[in-house]
Amino acid sequence: MARLLLIEDDAETAGDVLDDLRGRGHDVAWAATGPDGARAARDGAWGAIIVDRMLPGQDGLCVLQDLRRDGDRTPALVLSALGDVDERIRGLRAGGDDYLAKPFALGELAARIEALLRRPVDSRETVLHVGGLEVDLIAGTGRRGARDLELLPRELKLLEYLMRRPGQIVTRAMLFEEVWNYRFTPKSNLIDVHVGRLRRKLEAGGEAPLLHSVRGIGFTLEPDG
Amino acid sequence: MVEFPRSTALRWALGIALWSVLLSLATFAFVYWQTAAYLREELAETLRLEVRTAAAEPAAAAVRVDTWIAMDLHATHYGGLFGPDGTRRAGNLGLVPDHLVRDGDAYRVSATVDIAGRTLADETWAASLALPDGSTVVIAHDTDEIDRVRATTLRALGLALVPTLVLSGIGGLLLTSRARRRLAATEAAMAQVMRGDLRKRLPVGNHGDAFDRLSGNVNRMLEEIEHLMGEVRSVGDAVAHDLRTPLTRLRARLERSRSQARTVAEFHEAIDQGLMWIDQTLAMVTAVLRIGEMEDGRRRGGFTRVDLGDVASVAVEFFAPLAEEKDIHLDVSVSSADHTIDGDRDLCFEALSNLLDNALKFTPSGGVVRVGVTRAAAAAILSVEDTGPGLPPAEHAQVFHRFYRAEAARRTPGNGLGLSLVAAIAKLHGAAATVRATAAGGCRFELTFPLPEPG
Numbered sequence: 249m250a251r252l253l254l255i256e257d258d259a260e261t262a263g264d265v266l267d268d269l270r271g272r273g274h275d276v277a278w279a280a281t282g283p284d285g286a287r288a289a290r291d292g293a294w295g296a297i298i299v300d301r302m303l304p305g306q307d308g309l310c311v312l313q314d315l316r317r318d319g320d321r322t323p324a325l326v327l328s329a330l331g332d333v334d335e336r337i338r339g340l341r342a343g344g345d346d347y348l349a350k351p352f353a354l355g356e357l358a359a360r361i362e363a364l365l366r367r368p369v370d371s372r373e374t375v376l377h378v379g380g381l382e383v384d385l386i387a388g389t390g391r392r393g394a395r396d397l398e399l400l401p402r403e404l405k406l407l408e409y410l411m412r413r414p415g416q417i418v419t420r421a422m423l424f425e426e427v428w429n430y431r432f433t434p435k436s437n438l439i440d441v442h443v444g445r446l447r448r449k450l451e452a453g454g455e456a457p458l459l460h461s462v463r464g465i466g467f468t469l470e471p472d473g
Numbered sequence: 474m475v476e477f478p479r480s481t482a483l484r485w486a487l488g489i490a491l492w493s494v495l496l497s498l499a500t501f502a503f504v505y506w507q508t509a510a511y512l513r514e515e516l517a518e519t520l521r522l523e524v525r526t527a528a529a530e531p532a533a534a535a536v537r538v539d540t541w542i543a544m545d546l547h548a549t550h551y552g553g554l555f556g557p558d559g560t561r562r563a564g565n566l567g568l569v570p571d572h573l574v575r576d577g578d579a580y581r582v583s584a585t586v587d588i589a590g591r592t593l594a595d596e597t598w599a600a601s602l603a604l605p606d607g608s609t610v611v612i613a614h615d616t617d618e619i620d621r622v623r624a625t626t627l628r629a630l631g632l633a634l635v636p637t638l639v640l641s642g643i644g645g646l647l648l649t650s651r652a653r654r655r656l657a658a659t660e661a662a663m664a665q666v667m668r669g670d671l672r673k674r675l676p677v678g679n680h681g682d683a684f685d686r687l688s689g690n691v692n693r694m695l696e697e698i699e700h701l702m703g704e705v706r707s708v709g710d711a712v713a714h715d716l717r718t719p720l721t722r723l724r725a726r727l728e729r730s731r732s733q734a735r736t737v738a739e740f741h742e743a744i745d746q747g748l749m750w751i752d753q754t755l756a757m758v759t760a761v762l763r764i765g766e767m768e769d770g771r772r773r774g775g776f777t778r779v780d781l782g783d784v785a786s787v788a789v790e791f792f793a794p795l796a797e798e799k800d801i802h803l804d805v806s807v808s809s810a811d812h813t814i815d816g817d818r819d820l821c822f823e824a825l826s827n828l829l830d831n832a833l834k835f836t837p838s839g840g841v842v843r844v845g846v847t848r849a850a851a852a853a854i855l856s857v858e859d860t861g862p863g864l865p866p867a868e869h870a871q872v873f874h875r876f877y878r879a880e881a882a883r884r885t886p887g888n889g890l891g892l893s894l895v896a897a898i899a900k901l902h903g904a905a906a907t908v909r910a911t912a913a914g915g916c917r918f919e920l921t922f923p924l925p926e927p928g
Contacts, residue, residue, distance in 0.1 A: 438792065441795065445794060
């Protein structure tokens with residue numbers, strides 16, 4: 249599907265990530281040190297780069313900064329063992345497009361990579377269509393077929409996020425970050441409860457399921473799944 | 474070569490002895506100087522008086538001189554009346570002493586004296602005056618007496634130095650050896666502490682002196698260290714204990730599935746269950762690490778202006794479905810004032826959601842959970858109040874401790890880290906985290922954030 253570059257010094261982690269992403273159909277190359285990674289990043293045309301924060305030879309953030317300084321805009325996801333907010337901010341400032349703290353679920357990484365690969369979404373569109381679903385963001389209304397949906401503002405935002413990424417898996421953490429605009433891992437299964445409510449509204453007329461749960465990872469909005 | 478004494482005690486003793494010797498020398502010098510001056514002045518005054526009396530009545534001067542000489546039994550009074558040509562008319566002085574100024578004042582001069590038919594040279598104190606007819610009257614006194622007194626005084630003082638030196642040396646030794654004994658006891662106790670026995674304390678005497686105060690302070694420090702060590706140990710124990718439970722379950726589950734699962738679906742189920750337990754343990758480890766990180770006080774880099782009113786509204790909206798499920802009335806009231814603080818919005822949200830999570834967990838169906846954002850003089854206050862069973866006052870201080878779980882919470886899921894995370898977040902923001910009972914018997918948690926510096 250896409251050519252990905254993984255810059256990660258820990259062979260074990262790299263092996264798992266490589267297997268997982270290859271299993272999802274990506275073509276993934278691996279570099280184990282900062283300088284190797286920097287060279288590989290310059291040599292190839294990559295769909296996205298995954299770079300670890302701590303690397304032998306050169307810090308992952310420096311590799312990324314150098315790339316950005318040379319005008320390379322390849323989407324990049326920063327991995328780090330330090331789950332601290334300061335670290336995330338530093339990662340994003342250095343030119344990272346997303347950030348993931350170790351230990352992470354492989355599904356989470358894959359979902360975030362897919363999201364990076366599909367960027368940019370055309371965000372000027374204000375009337376969205378997926379299957380028989382239509383949402384008017386300006387009017388704040390939604391319809392499934394002929395049936396009007398009564399959506400709360402937050403549900404509208406949730407639906408917008410999903411409809412801009414049809415068929416793509418989004419994780420709970422991604423939803424919380426993008427829809428609620430806060431970043432940490434909520435303890436309770438509240439995201440599921442919110443998604444569940446939205447799903448009930450979408451399927452209240454006995455229509456076919458549209459919003460699916462992906463076991464262990466998150467959710468996807470898939471017409472006629 | 475003499476090796477300088479190494480022992481502090483000996484050095485101290487020497488120092489003290491030397492100091493007291495110096496001190497007594499100074500005293501002695503003063504006493505000596507005063508005594509000598511007094512004796513000399515006394516004699517000079519007598520001589521001046523006598524010579525003036527003799528000169529006052531020139532006719533009786535010879536008689537006066539003889540009376541002066543006769544007053545003395547030890548032959549220490551000298552005198553003489555000399556004609557203008559220097560011939561003696563009365564008295565026992567051979568000649569007018571050389572260098573004697575005739576102004577009536579007393580001077581120390583050499584003189585020749587006729588005593589018992591012999592002529593002697595002697596040191597004298599003498600005063601003389603000229604008479605109207607040109608003759609000279611001299612009144613003198615032997616210096617031996619004063620010299621003797623001075624010598625005696627000096628000897629006495631010199632002799633007294635020896636016992637002073639000895640006594641002060643002994644005193645110094647006693648003092649320092651006492652100090653050394655106390656120091657030795659303290660050192661022994663410290664050695665024991667350094668070997669790892671943190672329960673050992675330094676001996677504190679009942680003198681209330683600097684030494685005792687120092688030992689007392691060190692003891693308080695040791696108590697704090699012991700307390701901290703205990704906390705670290707109990708946190709370590711709690712982490713280990715809480716990790717062991719899910720890991721044990723995981724192990725059992727994997728073992729059972731390996732031998733019993735037959736279908737792929739059964740294997741998947743076992744693995745999903747295992748992943749869940751692993752996530753649970755990871756969440757706990759992450760929480761412990763984050764608390765540590767926040768207690769370190771790093772992480773302020775992400776601070777921006779945060780409107781607590783916004784945080785509260787979004788959090789309440791986020792938790793609304795959970796409250797509805799449990800049939801709890803959840804509401805939020807934000808006062809009209811400005812509730813902007815300097816902070817990390819993600820962490821503020823996390824703190825509030827931990828408080829909300831707790832409140833919703835312990836409040837029974839039909840109860841009420843209220844989130845409030847208000848302003849005090851110099852603070853913005855975020856509060857969460859519930860109608861749950863409340864906490865006994867004794868537990869109020871402990872709920873923010875790591876791994877502390879109230880009696881009522883033992884049977885509910887959770888790792889006992891939620892409120893310590895709240896406390897750590899509060900501390901990072903310079904906010905106070907408190908809990909108290911409400912009139913209705915529930916709990917009221919309050920986070921009191923300082924307002925940002927203006928500008």
